[in-house]
Amino acid sequence: MPRQPELFPRATPAATASARAPLAERMRPRTLDEFVGQEHLLGPGRVLRDMLDGGQVESLILWGPPGTGKTTLAHLLAQAGGAREARFSAVLQGVKELREIIQEARDELERGGRPTVLFVDEIHRFNKAQQDAFLPHVEAGTVTLIGATTENPSFEVIAPLLSRTRVLVLEPLGPDAIGAIVDRALADADRGLGRDQLTLTPEARAFLIAHADGDARIAFGTLELAARVARARRTRTLDLPVLEEAAQQRALRYDKAGEEHYNVISAFIKSLRGSDPDAALYWMMRMLEAGEDPLFIARRMVIFAAEDVGNAEPQALQVAVAAKDAVHFVGLPEGRIPLAQAATFLATCPKSNASYTAMLAAAEDARREGALPVPLHIRNAPTPLMKGLGYGAGYEYPHDHPDAVVEQEYLPERLAGRRYYEPTERGREREIGERLRAWRAQRSQGSKSRPR
Secondary structure, eight states, X not given: OOOOOOSSOOOOHHHHXXXXXXXXXXXOOSSGGGOOSXXXXXXXXXXXXXXXXXXXXXXXXXXXXXXXXXXXXHHHHHHHTTOEEEEEETTTOOHHHHHHHHHHHHHHHHTTOOOEEEEEETGGGXXXXXXXXXXXXXXXXXXXXXXXXSSOHHXXXXXXXXXXXXXXXXXXXXXXXXXXXXXXXXXXXXXXXXXXXXXXXXXXXXXXXXXXXXXXXXXXXHHHHHHHHHHHTTOSEEOHHHHHHHHTOOOOOOOTTOHHXXXXXXXXXXXXXXTOHHHHHHHHHHHHHTTOOHHHHHXXXXXXXXXXXXXXXTHHHXXXXXXXXXXXXXXXXXXXXXXXXXXXXXXXXXXXXXHHHHHHHHHHHHHHHOSOXXXXXXXXXXXXXXXXXXXXXXXXXXXXXXXXXXXXXXXXXXXXXXXXXXXXXXXXXXXXHHHHHHHHHHHHHHHHHSOO
């Protein structure tokens, strides 16, 4: 009986060896042309593009989320500079191994060999004393340091090391970039999944892009597992059920443009604005159950607190920011609890967009009127020359007057008397409005009683 052709052909020995590595490692860009994303650093005339094109590498800290290309960029930079590449993990290695790498770099330079680029992954894992060990070698030029971190270097990297390096910020990969690397992995027969001749449906592709959330490693890992699921099911079609099983996550509806994502966040914000805590909680949990980044939800609540609650309840902004910090600190699933508290608080707050509309009106005047001069009486006068020119002349110090209120114009002359902020009668703004009206009346009375 003739042997039936296999649905997934056996790999050649060479391909089998390559296939032992995860898809993310196999598909790691080998050249700049294969690198996708980070256009703000790699576009024409940008800092990393200039380094790569010129072959001149300086010490850097690459700060960005996981799966955005930090390790790959370090390799490409070392390659462009013709340097030896030494990799060092702050998780797996210590100062002893670092000394050995430094000695090898020093010996190489003394032999007239190539310079060394030292790539330190997760540099934030080193404590301050351990980071001190890099300083003399970076300063002496023994190694060019490229550190990678997912944490803010301002807090996690010592100041002397920061002063000797340039910090470059990597951004999460956008949907187009994730889509491009997924398509390349499916098409590449040598390093990717091209031999399997898989077809990714548009709905599954959109779900995979959303699930990756800007992380190329997640995209590759999920795609590779989906290929195994398809192999087990004897199919070449990667549809939404296959991707859901690979991701171990049920998908909400996502279309190619991501419209449902924006529909749901819009429903959440409108529920908060409409003072409906029940609807707000439902839409929030819809997003979290679909794998939405909780910090995205928290950021939108921070904006909402200032834009839609405003001074009707000034504490709203504090609650929203605290929820953002809390979910960042504890993560999921517990992070849902402070998010729920913030959502219900914001939904039940009195609402006012008076400060937001005041901001827009002031911005419009700033654009329309241009750079109007600051009135002389409220200019600072730190030098005799400036005092002689009238800077600060006639300024009335409010604390020298009853209630710290004085009849004095602070706007440019062309905008004198303009009002942007008009508090509502809701919540705390009722009190703010009463105070403003009293002050305005007091200033007006002072202006009338002043001798002319």
